[in-house]
Amino acid sequence: MxxxxxxxxxxxxxxxxxxxxLNGQPGEPIKDNVKMELPLWLAQILAxxxxxxxxxxxxxxxxxxxxxxxxxxxxxxxxxxxSNSYKTNLSxxxxxxxxxxxxxxxxxxxxxxxxxxxMLVDRASEINDLSFKLNDQFTGNNQEFLNxxxxxxxxxxxxxxxxxxxxxxxxxxxxNSASS
Amino acid sequence: MSLPKQLRDTFTPKEIxxxxxxxxxxxLPRYSMHGTTLISAKLPxxxxxxxxxxxIWLALILKxxxxxxxxxxxxxxxxxLQQKYEDxxxxxxxFSKLPWHWITISKLLLDSAVDDFMDPVxxxxxxxxxxxxxxxxxxRRGLKELNEVYLQLDGLSLIEINEVRPFVLKxxxxxxxxKESSKIGxxxxxxxxxxxxxxxxxxxxxxxxxxGVQINDSVGINHxxxxxxxxxAGNSYLNDSHTRVQGDSMEDDDxxxxxxxxxxx
Numbered sequence: 001m002x003x004x005x006x007x008x009x010x011x012x013x014x015x016x017x018x019x020x021x022l023n024g025q026p027g028e029p030i031k032d033n034v035k036m037e038l039p040l041w042l043a044q045i046l047a048x049x050x051x052x053x054x055x056x057x058x059x060x061x062x063x064x065x066x067x068x069x070x071x072x073x074x075x076x077x078x079x080x081x082x083s084n085s086y087k088t089n090l091s092x093x094x095x096x097x098x099x100x101x102x103x104x105x106x107x108x109x110x111x112x113x114x115x116x117x118x119m120l121v122d123r124a125s126e127i128n129d130l131s132f133k134l135n136d137q138f139t140g141n142n143q144e145f146l147n148x149x150x151x152x153x154x155x156x157x158x159x160x161x162x163x164x165x166x167x168x169x170x171x172x173x174x175x176n177s178a179s180s
Numbered sequence: 181m182s183l184p185k186q187l188r189d190t191f192t193p194k195e196i197x198x199x200x201x202x203x204x205x206x207x208l209p210r211y212s213m214h215g216t217t218l219i220s221a222k223l224p225x226x227x228x229x230x231x232x233x234x235x236i237w238l239a240l241i242l243k244x245x246x247x248x249x250x251x252x253x254x255x256x257x258x259x260x261l262q263q264k265y266e267d268x269x270x271x272x273x274x275f276s277k278l279p280w281h282w283i284t285i286s287k288l289l290l291d292s293a294v295d296d297f298m299d300p301v302x303x304x305x306x307x308x309x310x311x312x313x314x315x316x317x318x319x320r321r322g323l324k325e326l327n328e329v330y331l332q333l334d335g336l337s338l339i340e341i342n343e344v345r346p347f348v349l350k351x352x353x354x355x356x357x358x359k360e361s362s363k364i365g366x367x368x369x370x371x372x373x374x375x376x377x378x379x380x381x382x383x384x385x386x387x388x389x390x391x392g393v394q395i396n397d398s399v400g401i402n403h404x405x406x407x408x409x410x411x412x413a414g415n416s417y418l419n420d421s422h423t424r425v426q427g428d429s430m431e432d433d434d435x436x437x438x439x440x441x442x443x444x445x
Contacts (some may be wrong), residue, residue: 097354101361114360117355123352125324128344152354158348167343169285170193171222 001133073096073103085119091148097152127153131161189346196339200284201237206251213247236285240292250293255279256286261307268314275315275335283312283339312340319344349434 080144090096097120104113126145149157191199202220214224221235231251234242237322242248253262255278267276279285286308294301319340322333331348333341 101357105361109360113358117358156350163346167193
């Protein structure tokens, strides 16, 4: 993905995956099957390193870590998305779409990507509709949806609203700028 | 660039108004005067009460100096607009053919050349409003069909395209990234004979990620996006306006272009 993208780096650092197989404290002997949380960039690297079979007692090469899927990729969550993409609350995960990219990259999960793409298009068209109001206050029934947007969607909302607002203001300022 | 980010993505409406003013329009001069050669236009010799075609910006200046009357173009007549409105309502899936700059030109003329209209002005204003609302609704409905590769909205004017452009570009970019991420995985998979499966871990170097992106770069990203708006300066308003927005924006995140430089090593 983009190495120098700041959002990417932050996204990497944020999400914790539950993991097994390795206790991260230095100096202590390695125990098996312990769950811990690691940030994504660390987890990704460790998960792709194999333990040399000759040194350990296992018969074949095994990765140091096994990644357990975080809760927002669990079957339950995905089913919830399938049924109602507007109601899912993505705001606790600031970088949901970036995380989907990284996860799908690691696991080649095209199904997940298709589902999330569809969700994105649905939510995006809803965002576009809602951003049409002229004033800067948004209240009412849609507050719940607006509160449940993740970082990318909030930026989307702002740009869409700004472009609509620009156009409306220009159309309104008829008499003043007529002579320009 | 020193412009704030939102100005980099699209035109401002004032810029579009500037572009629209290049269009030619008919005027009826009130006096005779000699023409001059200006930098981008030529003012022909004007004879009183003989029609001439000059760019709108020039016409507006002359109008302000009370030296001419503007002839309202054919498409800004009540009957024509009403016909277009009927068309819009009857074809919910297509946009009716309106001139490329219809909103801008109508606004310019309604502001400064009110006395030159033959039909009642308030009716024309309300018709233009209605037209705009209907087309906006249709455009929104069309946006629901977004995919990451291409979007086809034939017949929109430059301003209407400009309205949706930042939004559409962002969404399409994100969709593209999503699709690419799973595709990269597939490519590496076939290259290294690793297991396929939902919970298998790739046993490769992390560097291979970047190699995968490089392959996709040459296929996916073409920075020659042909959004017609950018080349619209010289178009007469009777041209077709097919609008295709390709999947990659002319504005990519800055960091992405940095990637390209570093990856090519």
